Amino acid sequence: MVDRSFAQLSLASLYDALNPWGPGDDFYLGLVMSARSVLDVGCGTGRLLARARRDGHRGRLTGLDPAAAMLVQARRREPGVEWVLGDVRTQPWGGEFDLVVMTGHAFQVLLTEEELRLVLGSVRAALADRGRFVFETRNPAARAWTRWTPDRVDRVSDTDGRAVRVWREVEGPLVGDRVTFEETFEGEGWDFRRLSRSTLRFTPPDTLSRRLREAGLGVLEQFGDWDRKPLTLRSPEIITVAGSVHRPPPAFDQTPFTGMDQCLD
Structure with missing residues (x-):
């Protein structure tokens, strides 16, 4: 199921305003620019690949x-990128990508062990020899959900310039490593508030490493924030660079990839 905030066009159009370009986007852009072929799983409004x-x-x-409303934004933004509606588990990609990324904490929507196993297996299959998988998930030790309260209101404008207020509220205590919350959208001139209910999984680093190994992937690097500081208990993020455990890739070359001639190697 796709959350309403991504599935409904009027709410999907607010995503970039609510999540402006930041250090995380710069981090991923550098990786994308130095890879020959890139798959962005959960690409949302497509701003990363469009910028690249x-x-x-x-x-x-x-x-x-999987959200058609998000891809509407992506296709409008940059028709020169291949935008695909669907799920990585059902795509027939085999060894086609040098880099696979999951940005915007998309990794946290994988709630069950079965989902996690299937997606990681599909990512591993999509990677070319010596390819890399890079993603981030919120560090559960930082307890980000404690700040998702109704008194913290984001104020943005919709496509018609009308003011919109957005806030989150967690539903009850944690269930294992899962947090369920409701996101409320209240717009100027709207007939009613719009609600979106979401559940995210907060996976600790040891579990993360174990599940990656089971999928044939190994942790090459891990950072605690976008400045590449080491992962600590207090780090807000778990930013993971993974590669095949069979043939570890070399250190990542940050030289921008701009020439089609390199694709012909």
Whole structure:
């Protein structure tokens, strides 16, 4: 099931305003620009790959998302990227991508062990020899959900310039490593509030490493924040760079990839 905040066009159009470009986007953009072929799983409104294309990336850029309303934004933004509606578990990609990313904490929507196993297996299958999988998930030790309270209101404007207020509220105590919350959207001139209910999984680092190994992936690097500081108990993020445990890739070259001739190697 796709959360209403992503499935409904009027709410999906607010995503970029609620989540402006930041250090995390810069982090991923550097990786994308130095990879020949990139798959963005859960690409949302497509701003990462669209920016890479505008900045001169001339290789293969593919964005995948199960929410049609999000892909509407992506296709409007940059028609020169391959946008695919669907799920990585059902795509026939085999060894086609040098880099697979999951940004915007999309990894946290994988709630069950079965979902996690299938998605990680599909990511591993999509990676080219010596490819890499990079993603982030909120560090459960930082307890980000304690700050999701109705008194913390985001104020943005919709596509018609009308003011919109958005806030979150957690529903009850944690259930294992899962947090369920309701997001409320209240717009100027709207007939009623719009609600979106979501559940996220907060996976600790040891479990994360174990599940990656089971999928044939190994942790190459882990950071606690976008400045590449080491992961600690107090770090807000668990940013993971993973690769095949069979043939570890070399250190990642940050040289921008701009030439189609490199695709012909």
